[in-house]
Amino acid sequence: MRVLNLLKIATKAIILNKTRTLLTMLGIIIGVASVIAMLAIGEGSKESIRSTISAMGSNMITIRPGADDRGPARGSGGDVQTLTLDDYNVIKEQATTLSYITPVVNGGGQVISGSNNWPSTIYGVNPDYLDIKVVGLQSGSMFTNIEVQSASKVALIGQTVVDNVFPDGQDPVGQMIRFDNIPFKVIGVLEEKGENTFGQDQDDVVIAPYTTVQKRILAIDYLNQIMASAISEDDAPEAVTQVTEILRSQHKLMDSEDDDFSVRSMEELISTFSSTSEMLTILLVAVASISLLIGGIGIMNIMYVSVKERTKEIGLRMAVGAKGADILMQFLIEAILISVTGGLLGVILGLGATVFIENFLNWPTSVALYSIVISFAVCAVTGIFFGWYPARKASALDPITALRYE
Amino acid sequence: MSKEIIKIEDLKREFTMGTETVHALRGISFSINEGEFVTIMGSSGSGKSTMLNILGCLDQPTSGVYEIDGVSVKDLTRNQLATIRNEKIGFIFQSYNLLARTSAIENVELPLLYNSKVTSEERRERAVKALEMVGLGDRLHHTPSQLSGGQQQRVAIARSLVNNPVMILADEATGNLDTRTSYEIMSLFQELNKKGITITFVTHEPDIATFSSRTVVLKDGEIMQDYKNHSVQSAADELAKLPKQDD
Numbered sequence: 048m049r050v051l052n053l054l055k056i057a058t059k060a061i062i063l064n065k066t067r068t069l070l071t072m073l074g075i076i077i078g079v080a081s082v083i084a085m086l087a088i089g090e091g092s093k094e095s096i097r098s099t100i101s102a103m104g105s106n107m108i109t110i111r112p113g114a115d116d117r118g119p120a121r122g123s124g125g126d127v128q129t130l131t132l133d134d135y136n137v138i139k140e141q142a143t144t145l146s147y148i149t150p151v152v153n154g155g156g157q158v159i160s161g162s163n164n165w166p167s168t169i170y171g172v173n174p175d176y177l178d179i180k181v182v183g184l185q186s187g188s189m190f191t192n193i194e195v196q197s198a199s200k201v202a203l204i205g206q207t208v209v210d211n212v213f214p215d216g217q218d219p220v221g222q223m224i225r226f227d228n229i230p231f232k233v234i235g236v237l238e239e240k241g242e243n244t245f246g247q248d249q250d251d252v253v254i255a256p257y258t259t260v261q262k263r264i265l266a267i268d269y270l271n272q273i274m275a276s277a278i279s280e281d282d283a284p285e286a287v288t289q290v291t292e293i294l295r296s297q298h299k300l301m302d303s304e305d306d307d308f309s310v311r312s313m314e315e316l317i318s319t320f321s322s323t324s325e326m327l328t329i330l331l332v333a334v335a336s337i338s339l340l341i342g343g344i345g346i347m348n349i350m351y352v353s354v355k356e357r358t359k360e361i362g363l364r365m366a367v368g369a370k371g372a373d374i375l376m377q378f379l380i381e382a383i384l385i386s387v388t389g390g391l392l393g394v395i396l397g398l399g400a401t402v403f404i405e406n407f408l409n410w411p412t413s414v415a416l417y418s419i420v421i422s423f424a425v426c427a428v429t430g431i432f433f434g435w436y437p438a439r440k441a442s443a444l445d446p447i448t449a450l451r452y453e
Numbered sequence: 454m455s456k457e458i459i460k461i462e463d464l465k466r467e468f469t470m471g472t473e474t475v476h477a478l479r480g481i482s483f484s485i486n487e488g489e490f491v492t493i494m495g496s497s498g499s500g501k502s503t504m505l506n507i508l509g510c511l512d513q514p515t516s517g518v519y520e521i522d523g524v525s526v527k528d529l530t531r532n533q534l535a536t537i538r539n540e541k542i543g544f545i546f547q548s549y550n551l552l553a554r555t556s557a558i559e560n561v562e563l564p565l566l567y568n569s570k571v572t573s574e575e576r577r578e579r580a581v582k583a584l585e586m587v588g589l590g591d592r593l594h595h596t597p598s599q600l601s602g603g604q605q606q607r608v609a610i611a612r613s614l615v616n617n618p619v620m621i622l623a624d625e626a627t628g629n630l631d632t633r634t635s636y637e638i639m640s641l642f643q644e645l646n647k648k649g650i651t652i653t654f655v656t657h658e659p660d661i662a663t664f665s666s667r668t669v670v671l672k673d674g675e676i677m678q679d680y681k682n683h684s685v686q687s688a689a690d691e692l693a694k695l696p697k698q699d700d
Contacts, residue, residue, distance in 0.1 A: 370531070
């Protein structure tokens with residue numbers, strides 16, 4: 048009842064000072080709107096990275112030779128020869144958390160068909176590869192385990208290779224190509240995947256049985272990496288631990304020795320790349336928060352002026368029976384009303400800005416509910432925090448002095 | 454014997470100004486009964502304003518007794534004083550002190566906003582009744598800027614009546630008004646007083662005192678005179694005697 052009356056009084060005061068209130072709100076509006084828009088941009092880029100990586104197979108686990116020196120400038124593990132087919136066999140036998148696993152050997156070379164040639168990369172794998180990378184076929188079929196065992200010269204090619212080596216639009220399936228002078232029969236074309244987040248063309252590949260690539264093209268007996276797939280995304284961390292344990296005992300590493308290989312799940316890769324965009328988000332939000340803070344100071348400033356200006360009114364209210372708490376509440380409610388209304392308008396403006404950014408600047412955005420809730424809550428707190436001091440000052444006025452104030 | 458509304462015994466109020474102690478009131482005793490119309494007179498520096506502040510429960514005495522409607526004010530907290538002001542006193546100020554850009558009825562409702570026992574319907578009802586009592590029943594939604602000085606003071610009087618106080622406390626209530634309007638307002642006070650409302654009127658104008666039933670004259674913080682006025686003049690009659698206005 049009493050609070051309702053005070054709410055009425057505060058609303059009235061705000062309505063009587065429309066322009067001033069609106070100008071005061073502007074700081075909060077801009078602050079909230081920019082927090083929401085900035086977070087939407089940050090979330091959007093994070094999500095786009097995540098979705099690209101997920102498209103590469105979110106359960107995927109990669110095992111590379113060489114110690115794990117994580118960082119953006121990691122050297123190629125391919126030069127280290129500590130990963131062997133035995134490792135692959137042991138993991139395949141012992142790991143319970145993996146659904147698919149394939150050895151990977153790869154190397155660059157020229158793809159030639161007739162008079163056309165194209166530099167590409169050949170990946171030697173087993174049939175599990177398609178399931179691990181979550182990639183389908185446009186046409187033809189995958190090679191079989193028997194073809195792997197017999198090191199058959201069969202290959203699947205990606206769309207980029209098709210476009211460059213078979214520019215006339217003929218069906219590549221059944222055609223012969225040469226990769227570094229080794230003839231392969233094309234038995235399938237991989238589904239188009241486009242570029243990944245890192246700008247790498249995922250369709251510029253040739254896939255062949257690893258035995259064939261190992262023996263005939265690279266002439267090596269080690270593996271460049273092992274790719275596997277955890278049963279589910281949730282199993283991925285467990286799978287990483289399991290594989291690490293298996294490989295440590297397989298490589299007969301002492302407790303004091305570091306791993307001579309690295310096992311990574313996609314989740315880790317995601318977090319590595321997300322951390323960059325997270326940094327950016329934090330920076331953006333920090334800037335936006337400062338404008339919210341300035342908005343708050345604006346409220347404090349105007350409330351302070353308002354208290355001064357209405358000293359006589361405060362005196363009168365006290366004379367007719369308003370308690371200190373009533374005056375405090377009146378001004379506090381006024382400050383909160385300004386900040387919350389400003390917050391509400393800010394949310395609307397922020398969402399509008401997000402739609403604009405998405406449609407006209409073509410940046411990926413994603414509005415997280417938490418960003419709305421948080422910035423709105425911050426607004427209310429701002430109102431209380433910055434409204435408190437002036438309100439407190441008003442309530443502590445001596446009614447006699449206040450009444451005489453001119 | 455009618456009920457004692459105000460009881461003051463050996464009331465003192467001292468202010469400390471730096472190292473000096475100023476004795477604003479030096480031991481005052483008097484009482485006001487229900488239905489009285491008392492003017493408190495005195496020149497500036499007589500302790501009149503201090504008396505008013507204490508009577509209005511805006512200030513507390515340094516020593517002595519002050520009881521309003523049987524409640525001793527001396528040791529009450531700020532909040533308790535606010536409640537007394539809200540329920541027992543109706544204030545009228547020299548400069549009206551109405552809320553700007555706020556309608557007459559909302560101005561009158563103000564004291565009741567701070568009384569949670571009064572519902573919003575009752576509040577409106579009582580405000581309308583109070584405005585009708587002061588003859589502004591047709592100007593409920595006018596804002597102060599749309600009203601004349603006399604009308605503004607009437608709104609202020611309605612505001613002081615709305616909480617059914619035990620006493621109306623007026624501070625130079627006619628000080629900002631011309632003679633004609635002053636008499637109009639005084640005649641309104643007399644009317645209200647006839648209805649049984651206790652009025653304490655603080656003023657320095659001697660002719661105002663002739664309309665009251667009793668006058669207390671303060672000088673240097675002490676009561677110099679306290680006399681019953683045996684020939685109370687009617688403000689309405691005085692008003693009639695004034696030369697007719699040209700307009």
